[in-house]
Amino acid sequence: MTDRYAVVGNPVAHSLSPEIHAAFARQTGQDIAYTRVLAPLDEFARTVETFRASGGKGLNVTVPFKGEAFRLATERTDRALAAEAVNTLRFDDGRVHGDTTDGPGLVRDIVDNLAVPLAGKRVLLVGAGGAARGVIQALLDTGIEALVLANRTVARARELADRFGSEVEPRGFDALGDAGFDVVVNATSASLSGEAPPLAPGVFAPGSLAYDMMYGKGETPFLVAARAAGAAQLTDGLGMLVEQAAESFLVWRGVRPQTAPVLAMLRGTE
């Protein structure tokens, strides 16, 4: 029997996850079906329960439900506990297993796909919302030299950084100076409104990687600004999306799919 999975969110129509998981299934010979489920904003738990009760095996969870999914899970991985967010649910005999694969997805994309080692690097993470929270522990685990967290609302950066002790240093945008970071990750939603976070050009060290978690058509405002500031390598978040999906596939199926051909397919280079 075909095992059923889905991505649940609101909105969810734009999600590329069904295409990605269909490609993983073809590649690995796994018999799964993967669809999109739109949950009403106040009916996430009921939507999950309906899917589970009808025989569904697992769900990816996207905006705005990752916090609710964390609370709904009956058991959580350490990385989900660190992020206080869940993007992957697996239903096992009445138990609801919650995991988050966003952090490992970002790190794999940077280290493996872009061939940028993170150990010993100075990293600037911009934003203090759910996306930033979900990747901090995974970044710290790579052995980076420093992690600075900058956010428009500085109090939010402080609050988030505090959860990780002295390992994360919170700052406002105007307190970054010309600090020169090796890797600058944009985890804000500023691109959605056609804006870039106001970063001084000096935050991009010579040879730096500028990484925007956003993806879509063309270069985001953050990447345009990073290019003008002299960042050596620029990328959007499509690789992270594919890598987090591969990690979810592993959680559900026990098989890690190859990501390069799927990323190439999505980028239209195949």
Ligand code: NDP
């Ligand atoms: P949240 O709403 O939780 O947080 C938004 C963040 O963006 C806050 O830090 C907010 O700052 C900041 N922000 C918004 N507008 C601006 C602006 N104009 N200038 C500066 N800062 C701004 O969103 P999420 O954290 O959930 O998502 C952020 C982005 O990450 C989304 O665009 C999402 O698509 C992307 N993402 C990509 C993934 C991938 O797989 N590639 C996975 C997860 C997320 P403040 O606190 O001051 O309001």
